[in-house]
Structure formats: C-alpha cells, structure tokens
Amino acid sequence: MKLAAIDMDGTLLHTEKEISDQTISTIQRLQQEGHAFIIATGRTLQDAKNIVTTAGIPADGYICANGAIIADRNGHILTEKHLGLHVATDIASWLHERKFYFHMATSEGLYATEDAYQFFLDDLQAYAHEKNDGGKMASAIRDQADRQLNNMEVKMLPAPEDIPSYDFNAYKFLVLSLFPNKLETISDAWEANPSITLTSSGKDNIELMPFDAEKGSGLTLMAKQLGIAPENTIAIGDNYNDLSMFKTAGFSIAMGNAEADVKQYADTETADNDANGVAKAIETHILGIRH
The missing domain is CATH 3.40.50.1000 (HAD superfamily/HAD-like)
Structure with a gap:
C-alpha cells in the first residue's frame, strides 16, 4: 500500500x-x-x-x-x-498600508479587506501598462481572478485593526502581486520574524504562515x-x-x-x-x- x-x-x-x-x-x-x-x-x-x-x-x-x-x-x-490574532493584525495592517492584495485563511473562511480588490486592480493596471499586449493580458488575468474569487466566497473584513474582535483562528495570508520586486519587500520585512514562515505557490504570490x-x-x-x-x-x-x-x-x-x-x-x-x-x-x- x-x-x-x-x-x-x-x-x-x-x-x-x-x-x-x-x-x-x-x-x-x-x-x-x-x-x-x-x-x-x-x-x-x-x-x-x-x-x-x-x-x-x-x-x-x-x-x-x-x-x-x-x-x-x-x-x-x-x-x-495558527497565527496569533495580534500577529495577524500586524501582518494585515502592514500589507494594507502598502496596498497589497491579500486574503487571510481562517477557521471561519477567507477574509479580505474592502480595499483589497481595488489594490489588485491597481497592480494589474500598472503591470499591463508595462507590457506591449498588456490590455489583453490584464483582461485574461482579471477574468480568471474574478472566477476564483467568486468560487472562494471571500468575506469582507472592514479593517485590519478589527481582526482581534473576531472569534476565529488565522491560519495564513496569501498575498498577490504581478511584480516580484514588490513581493520581495514582504520577505525583507518579515522573514526574520520568529513567529511566521514564508513560502510561495507561484511567482505571483507569497504566503505567510505559522512558523511550524x-x-x-x-x-x-x-x-x-x-x-x-x-x-x-x-x-x-x-x-x-x-x-x-x-x-x-x-x-x-x-x-x-x-x-x-x-x-x-x-x-x-x-x-x-x-x-x-x-x-x-x-x-x-x-x-x-x-x-
């Protein structure tokens, strides 16, 4: 077997x-x-x-x-x-201030801030602006992202500072960006933190999780x-x-x-x-x- x-x-x-x-x-x-x-x-x-x-x-x-x-x-x-809620709040606040799209996986489902989708669209527009066939590429990426987000049933988090008021466990953050150098700023800022570990499931994302x-x-x-x-x-x-x-x-x-x-x-x-x-x-x- x-x-x-x-x-x-x-x-x-x-x-x-x-x-x-x-x-x-x-x-x-x-x-x-x-x-x-x-x-x-x-x-x-x-x-x-x-x-x-x-x-x-x-x-x-x-x-x-x-x-x-x-x-x-x-x-x-x-x-x-899981991540402690105060650690999760610190991560979410840091990401939100720097206008990253992220969603947080919790025991009560996925949560994202109300601004997160706009941050994703802004990132996508900037990426398309740099490419020759950017408009077509951006449209395809947005269509795929919309389908995934609809399937995932992401719930709205009014603001990062509200996290401690929720009765859930925070398992991990998934952060998306089409700019690798932007994602590197997350590694630079958080990889030395002993309470979390960083990984990735693709060139367009980075994930922050409990250290173990x-x-x-x-x-x-x-x-x-x-x-x-x-x-x-x-x-x-x-x-x-x-x-x-x-x-x-x-x-x-x-x-x-x-x-x-x-x-x-x-x-x-x-x-x-x-x-x-x-x-x-x-x-x-x-x-x-x-x-």
Missing part, C-alpha cells in the same frame, strides 16, 4: 482549475487497488474537500493551508497551527494516521511550498510545469498539469502502467 500526497494548483488542477477526466479515473483506480490519496494544498480545507468530492475522488486525508490544518477523510481536524506549518510534517502525520510507512509515501507538486513534502516523502515527483529550482529537489519529473502529469505519475510509479 502506498500513499500519494498531491498538491492542487499547478498539479492536480489544470490551468482552468479543474481536474481532468483521465486524472479522476486514475485516482479512482489508485484507491480501488488499496492505495491512499491525500490532498496537500495551500487552499482551505472546505475548498479542497469540495473540489475533490465533487469530482468523485474524495481524499483519504487533507493537508491544507500549507500544513496549518491536517484533517481526516471526513474533514475532521486532527491538528491545526509545512506540508512535510503534515505528510508525516497523515502517513502515521493511515498506517503507511514513510518509504511508501509519494509526493507530487510544482512549487516552493511543496519542497518540505519532497524532502519528507519516500519518493518525490515534480510536475513538468514546476519551477526549475523546485525540480532539482525531486526524484523524478512527470508531464505538466495540462497534460495529465498526475495521472501519468500515478500510473508509472504506483500502478505499474508503462507508457
């Missing part, structure tokens, strides 16, 4: 944020043959669970918010790590929970927030669309997320199907 821990964005999901029919049927076969499938994502538990359940492949466990939340197949939380939250430790816990030896775990991912999982797993597989310096930490590579890379990896390395 093996355990496949699979990232979502850029891995399980193709560019249109859906799971291909081939990948669905391959994961169903994986489970039918007695292997385990868990999700390891930066997304919230509710979001991750809804996506795979709707697709007909409910997972055997969930590592969500990059390891801040570990839950069993029924969505019951086994362990969670990571997918790797989540994979260790889930393998133990399911009675699977560490050497029988396989991790599939595409980005920096998957590296701790790559180091922990018995075998690691980078997507064809993964960042080049992420690929060097993986044991092997599969096709990209729009070419059924997850299905091909499972078929080759777990089901023993040769292509």
Whole structure:
C-alpha cells in the first residue's frame, strides 16, 4: 500500500482549475487497488474537500493551508497551527498600508479587506501598462481572478485593526502581486520574524504562515494516521511550498510545469498539469502502467 500526497494548483488542477477526466479515473483506480490519496494544498480545507468530492475522488486525508490544518477523510481536524490574532493584525495592517492584495485563511473562511480588490486592480493596471499586449493580458488575468474569487466566497473584513474582535483562528495570508520586486519587500520585512514562515505557490504570490506549518510534517502525520510507512509515501507538486513534502516523502515527483529550482529537489519529473502529469505519475510509479 502506498500513499500519494498531491498538491492542487499547478498539479492536480489544470490551468482552468479543474481536474481532468483521465486524472479522476486514475485516482479512482489508485484507491480501488488499496492505495491512499491525500490532498496537500495551500487552499482551505472546505475548498479542497469540495473540489475533490465533487469530482468523485474524495481524499483519504487533507493537508491544507500549507500544513496549518491536517484533517481526516471526513474533514475532521486532527491538528491545526495558527497565527496569533495580534500577529495577524500586524501582518494585515502592514500589507494594507502598502496596498497589497491579500486574503487571510481562517477557521471561519477567507477574509479580505474592502480595499483589497481595488489594490489588485491597481497592480494589474500598472503591470499591463508595462507590457506591449498588456490590455489583453490584464483582461485574461482579471477574468480568471474574478472566477476564483467568486468560487472562494471571500468575506469582507472592514479593517485590519478589527481582526482581534473576531472569534476565529488565522491560519495564513496569501498575498498577490504581478511584480516580484514588490513581493520581495514582504520577505525583507518579515522573514526574520520568529513567529511566521514564508513560502510561495507561484511567482505571483507569497504566503505567510505559522512558523511550524509545512506540508512535510503534515505528510508525516497523515502517513502515521493511515498506517503507511514513510518509504511508501509519494509526493507530487510544482512549487516552493511543496519542497518540505519532497524532502519528507519516500519518493518525490515534480510536475513538468514546476519551477526549475523546485525540480532539482525531486526524484523524478512527470508531464505538466495540462497534460495529465498526475495521472501519468500515478500510473508509472504506483500502478505499474508503462507508457
């Protein structure tokens, strides 16, 4: 029996944020043959669970918010790590003052400030202004962002200083910007803070989380929970927030669309997320199907 821990964005999901029919049927076969499938994502538990359940492949466990939340197949939380509300307030205030788009994942769903979407549009307009075909590109990015935001059901946070008045746990912040040098200012300001850790799931974002939250430790816990030896775990991912999982797993597989310096930490590579890379990896390395 093996355990496949699979990232979502850029891995399980193709560019249109859906799971291909081939990948669905391959994961169903994986489970039918007695292997385990868990999700390891930066997304919230509710979001991750809804996506795979709707697709007909409910997972055997969930590592969500990059390891801040570990839950069993029924969505019951086994362990969670969160930012103190005062730390969350400091982060939110700092980001808001510098006009970053961010949303905060909490035990009561996703929250963003009322100004956040306008900050995103301003960033997008400035980015488009620098590009030759910027208007068309900006329109496509905005359409995709609007679809994602609608699906995520983000709640409004009147102002960062209101955070301590809420009765929720803050799991992580996702900050978006199309300017890498702008994102670097976040790293420069916060990476020395002992209460948080920074990671990324793409060139356009940075994530701020509790210092001890990571997918790797989540994979260790889930393998133990399911009675699977560490050497029988396989991790599939595409980005920096998957590296701790790559180091922990018995075998690691980078997507064809993964960042080049992420690929060097993986044991092997599969096709990209729009070419059924997850299905091909499972078929080759777990089901023993040769292509």
